[in-house]
Amino acid sequence: GAGVSQSPRYKVAxxxxxxxxxxxxxxxxxxxxxxxxxxxxGPEFLTYFQNEAxxxxxxxxxxxxxxxxxxxxxxxxxxxxTQQEDSAVYLCASSLRSGRTDTQYFGPxxxxxxx
Amino acid sequence: xxxxxxxxxxxxAEGRAANxxxxxxxxxxxxxxxxYRQIHSQGPQYIIHGLKNNETNEMASLIITExxxxxxxxxxxxxxxxxxxxxxxxxxxxxxxNYKLTFGKGTLLTVNP
Numbered sequence: 001g002a003g004v005s006q007s008p009r010y011k012v013a014x015x016x017x018x019x020x021x022x023x024x025x026x027x028x029x030x031x032x033x034x035x036x037x038x039x040x041x042g043p044e045f046l047t048y049f050q051n052e053a054x055x056x057x058x059x060x061x062x063x064x065x066x067x068x069x070x071x072x073x074x075x076x077x078x079x080x081x082t083q084q085e086d087s088a089v090y091l092c093a094s095s096l097r098s099g100r101t102d103t104q105y106f107g108p109x110x111x112x113x114x115x
Numbered sequence: 116x117x118x119x120x121x122x123x124x125x126x127x128a129e130g131r132a133a134n135x136x137x138x139x140x141x142x143x144x145x146x147x148x149x150x151y152r153q154i155h156s157q158g159p160q161y162i163i164h165g166l167k168n169n170e171t172n173e174m175a176s177l178i179i180t181e182x183x184x185x186x187x188x189x190x191x192x193x194x195x196x197x198x199x200x201x202x203x204x205x206x207x208x209x210x211x212x213n214y215k216l217t218f219g220k221g222t223l224l225t226v227n228p
Contacts (some may be wrong), residue, residue: 002156035216042202042218044158086128091158093216104216106158 004107012113021077021110025094036093082114119203124223133190137203140184152199193226
């Protein structure tokens with residue numbers, strides 16, 4: 001079946017531009033996560049949704065980062081006034097239920113480069 | 116969640132078993148051990164997880180020591196496509212709302228022909 005998809009796969013932005021990154025989770029998955037992966041590092045948690053509710057946004061690095069999942073399926077991560085330090089791969093993951101041990105399935109990521 | 120320690124890199128010959136170690140000496144009784152891997156330019160891929168018993172699936176085996184302070188991921192017959200960064204993660208299953216995965220830097224496994 002279809003896995004988690006993300007678009008665009010690559011995004012180049014000039015410093016100060018706003019960007020929107022899309023995540024299509026596996027159909028029917030309740031939980032959705034966003035992670036940020038800097039070059040040479042492991043992914044770091046940004047935020048978590050259970051259906052349309054954003055239950056944890058403790059990992060968002062600044063108020064320039066905003067995520068939503070209005071209908072409990074597709075999610076968008078928006079970064080306003082991008083800075084060079086925002087350059088990273090942004091990964092989306094989904095899991096079937098909200099259980100703590102549920103397997104998270106990851107998308108291929110969006111590589112954001114801020115010039 | 117408990118921290119983990121993994122070697123930064125390992126090599127393995129194609130067709131041989133790859134044994135990837137992980138130390139998690141501060142693991143508590145309600146924490147699971149998870150393994151994910153990340154092939155270049157892809158998202159992380161779930162491999163296996165366990166609590167205290169050894170586990171096996173179609174991808175790998177997970178051996179957890181009796182005191183649960185360390186574990187080993189075993190790829191029984193490594194292929195070139197197994198070249199990836201392997202992450203060992205411990206994850207609590209109770210209390211609070213901490214559902215996130217906490218990744219370290221992992222082990223870069225290079226399978227050589």
